[in-house]
Amino acid sequence: MGAHEEFFGPGNDIDPTNLPPEQETSIESWLDDIGRKRIAFLPRAAGGNLYWYAFAPTAREQRELLFLLDAWIGPTFSDLPRSRGRLYPRDRFDTALAQSEVPPLRFEVLPRKSPFARDTVRQTLIVLSKLVRKRPPSEFDAPRTTVEILDDLGHAISAGDQRVALDCLRELETIADLEPANLAFLRIRVNAGLGDVDAILHDPDLTHVLQMRRPAGVTRLLQGAVYNRYLVEADRARDPDELARAAAAIPSHLRLLTGVAQPTDRASVMVEFLLAFLRSGPAEALARMAEEARSISNDLSDLLATLVPVIPEPADDSTSTAEPQTEPSKTKVTPDDQLHQLIEQGEWANAVAFGLKLPATPPVAALLLSCVREFSDAATAADVAAFVDNAGLRADVDVNDAVVRADLEWLEQFLSPSRALGWNSWFDALEAGDATAAAADFNVTADWAQLDRSVVAERLATLSDEALARMGEHGGAFLAAHSSLFSAADGAELCERVLAGFAVSGKSSLGVRVQTVALLEYMAAGSPSADVVAAALEWTRLIVEAATSAVTANWAVDVLQAATTSPQPLALDAKHGLLFGALDVLRPLQSSLSLADLEGLRLVAEELDTALPGDFVVDDAHGDPAAPFLYLKDAVVVLYSLTESATTRAAQVLRRLIPGIDVRTTAEHDGSPQLAALSANADIFVMVAASAKHAATEFIKANRRGRPVIQVNSRGSSAILRELAEG
Template identity: 65%
Template sequence: MQDDEFFGPGNDIKPARLQPEHETSIENWRDAIRRGQIAFLPRSTKGNLYWYGFAPTKREQKELLTLLDAWVGPTFSDLPRSRGRLYPQDPFDTALAANDVPPLRFEVLPRGSGTARDEVRQALLVLSKLVWKRPRSEFDAPRTTVEVLDDLGHAIGAQDRRIALACLRELEAFADLDHSNLAFLRLRVHAGLGDIAAIFADQDLEHVLQLRRPLGITRLLQFAVYERYLEEADASGDGESLIEAAERIPTGLRTLTTGGTAGSRRALVVEFVLARLNGAATATLERLADEAQTISPTLADTLRLLITPEAEPTRTPPGAPAAKPDVTPRDELHRLIEEGEFAAAIVAGLAEPPSTTTAALLLGCVRELEDPRLAGEVAAFVEASGLEAESSEHDIVVRADLDWLAHFLTPQRHLGWLGWFDALQANDAVGMDVDFSVCADWAPLDQATVANCLSSLDEEALARLGDHGGAFMATHSSLFAGQDGAQLCERVLAGFAVSEKNTAGIRLQTVALLEYLAAADAGKESLAASLLWTEDILRAGTSAVTAGWTVDVLQTATASPQALDAKTRLFYTALDVLRPVRSSLSLADIEGLRLVAEELATSLPDDFEIEASTADPAAPYRHLEGSVVVLYSLTESAITRAAQVLRRLIPGIDVRTTSDHDGSQQLAALSANADIFVMVAASAKHAATNFIKDHRGGRPIIQVNSRGSSAILRELAEG
């Protein structure tokens, strides 16, 4: 549809009949569309008003959706639900969908509100002018998808929700990912951050449940279902309670079965209860119970008690009509597929002579299972059947399955983390650049193996680890946070230092690794080496916009009780890189530097001092006077530093810190009695989080979604 056809059939708006200023704005927008600029056109039908946002490219279309969220959003539109999608049953939209870059559509809400219509129109007028007049800048150029995904991996590894969501928004605006893949990625991020509530609240969950999705996405949804609906009942060991809990699972989530090997207790329990709710055959339930035997014999016994044997088939009485002919192999194959027994269906199909019909069925089965061994056998069967040669472009499903199989069998997909380390050593760009859709199902390495792999990397390979290690850190973050993680942390800091890479992901991961080192009570030699590497990271990463991060790194790195010359050296290095940008430091940052200086028995240089008469560093925190403030985090360094700064700024303030892993009387009392409770979400276990919320009794909790003392102080300053 051309823009001059927009006001034809299907649109009750006729520009010539509008007020002159409205007609002029429409003409300006139409002219902008012809010149390849962002613009908007209104449509009225059946008394409802819709706006269509036009963008010249896919990238700018994604950016436009972000802008509309900010300028119109949920207040006056259905954007949170529709996400700008055209309506396929509307002939008017069908014509627009044929455009190279289809426009975004949203309805003005509430319907019939003159105020809403005026507000939206005015917002779009202002937005248009700002977009048209903004200067082009080389610094605004989008990063590559690989770069953003690497930062996203670091954000997940460090459990930094703020940076993770910022990376997601960047991918939504600029990456060449379709709607479904973005939805899959968003769910992986929610799962990586341990945010089960966000998974169930995701705007595209219903869409994903209706899709043919990757096995990894089904698994993470199964884990979310287990945690929300089944975990407590499963822990009780009572089968009847488990079924009662399963009956509370919404209908839409009951499709989360795979027909394959579960591999974990969570997935197996979900597979079993959903199969039972969906009326699966006894053979399916018995297969799952047998699999449970290798996970937990007690669980297997519980599940077997929940299996109701099928009734014996009725015998044909004498003189009755003859029974139906024997079931053919093709009938048996279809039966197994209908029951979701895809592995059994593949075994049965592979035993038959190769044919295009059977090959097509087996392709669909192996796509559901994503089993590398079976995929290889099916690929050989497909080749022998001649399916690929006989398939035409009109066989959409078969062609899609064949393309999937070819991609699934690529070496990179099954490289594994050991193969990834080999790629680092060999400087193999294809092997190094893995994304979450490829490596999500790779088995994590254990601590000893990771230590050996990291120690084997030469300097060049270490630099490549710094450049490409985001997904690896997301998968193995628990190893670095463990008591034996000091050596691992030192090697990754070395990788960051020699790579000289400066991104948000590297910066937040640096703070996280230093927190782990402080908590692990690293030896003197390991800590000294880590601080030397940190100097190089500060030189590469400090700027006017990251000065607060530099102070965070310094405070975290010097939090351990060991008195090391390396700490003093790091302090002066930090001052050197901060000196050119010291005007960017907040007053709280200056106080943090002064605190470190006093601990190191030195003083802050005069050029960093602020005249007390010109500024009050305590002003943002005056509202805390007379309050009991509790800071909670599993890593003590950040909350210890934040508490120290607050006590210096406001003498006499009652600030308490706690790092209890599990519910305790002390944590319960602090949660219940604190006037202000701050929880560092990047360093808090799910069970402790729920414990705190339960004992707060509905009172507010300030949640800090980033690491470092400055993030805590920033949230407190903002109230």
């Protein structure tokens, strides 16, 4: 509210100018707080009763404020346990307030017409607002270290939670001491991890990134984005003419993405080849690249070979009867010339391989150093380092040669032990208690080779309790690099060990909360044994106890819904233990739960053949839980996700709230006739981006034919219901 007349007008019998001076001053102070986007309170009298409205600038702070009001005012002097701060839908005064971006909370002072109750509540709110205004930053507002943010970022990437990942990036941009180039590289890694090709190709710093030297891993990710945007369909068609036409459509500024040494994936191989093809590279070089592609796939090699220009056979003059012509003298091509030609053609890896055979001189060493920096291959860099030392380049560098000095500094950092550790050494650091190595730089670990499942299973199973806790504390980057193992059909045991790490670490960060829901969804999608489920749920109970607060209560509901999706008899006792343990934690935080959250809890309880305790059953007179979803009544609603637990739960809640609603769930892969039909015919199509492949996303959008898609960028049924409630 920006002025007295907006709140103290029709529907409110209070006129601040008629109040005692101290009360008028309090109201003016609260109005100023609202204008400054702070927590504040305003009174309203109507029909002889007194109501207070609590204003918060954000939804998060609103949930926290509910918890504070519950503790400070509570059932003694208010209807909070019953109304839960909801606006009254039949009150025109409240209807207008409900249009605010963050509507205020409302409660009535009880006992009605009690001067003692009214005075006590007013004095309590004055004290509470002063304390809130002067308190130090909470864990949600206090600046965090770069290591903490990066760990949460890793969890967000692993879980596919775009909202949390982008929040972490913004936090790094605001408070971290990362160089602009490193932030740009990190942003590309994050968007690649989330499968957001559009974000990569429209990155605000992409032009600068393309013009600078960058890690080979970043180049591969950019090549992957180019492949997915311009080449993937032509590649699937296996038509060389179509592939050539697709390559010609690649914008000129993206044709700098060459130089990856020994590409190991189809996208990089194809982009490297086609960009060389567009530059009219030598036929011999193209033929070599096509043949090298055979290590990836025979069909890829054969496809690329069809685009190699015919290499003319050398003329055979042995039978000619013509008089020999005197040829003009040819300039002899020296090894240095050959080296420069390879460099000019962007053949960095071949230039290094050729140059290493030349005499070790400072000029050649400087060229090789520059080349190896372009594609950042560790083994090749070690060979170049030895060549540099033999050539005496370090001692020969002119004090004014800033480029060579910078290349030498890069070489030293690139070959540093921390960069070469790898994930096995990271596990060793966890066991040794080396906090520095355990919290390795995300930009470093992103280039480490992924471990296979058997190695990960063995390492996780043999971690000591102390090392397991350190893994829970610093495991974000590890989980980001190995997310495919945990989401696989046989990943349940791996998920259980990570949940154990979170539980024994006691960590309750946003990243841990996001990852917990993701791991439970992965388990629900697999076929875990009863013992694994029981152990995982016991760890989950401990995580819920550590991480649930007034502002994370709906997360705890998501955890319960994800954890109990598997068949009811499976680990039933453990499910009951988790449910009632979570209810004990949520009991003092009930004001933070929405009606849809309570409906979700009731659903879980009924599926487990039990019932919610009586204190979790609220009077619906002050709000209809179905109200935000009534617009869906006559619509066909489709919920899409590759992990079905959240969409299943959201659909169940919607069916309970709106009997007869036509809501369908699907986990079909891209290209299926069923997904095409659902995409085309749904009135409302909801896609959980955290669990959707890029190809499926594009397929759905294409079949929607311009009709909107509601994209949910977080996991859990609450996120789906929240997006639908907001329309």
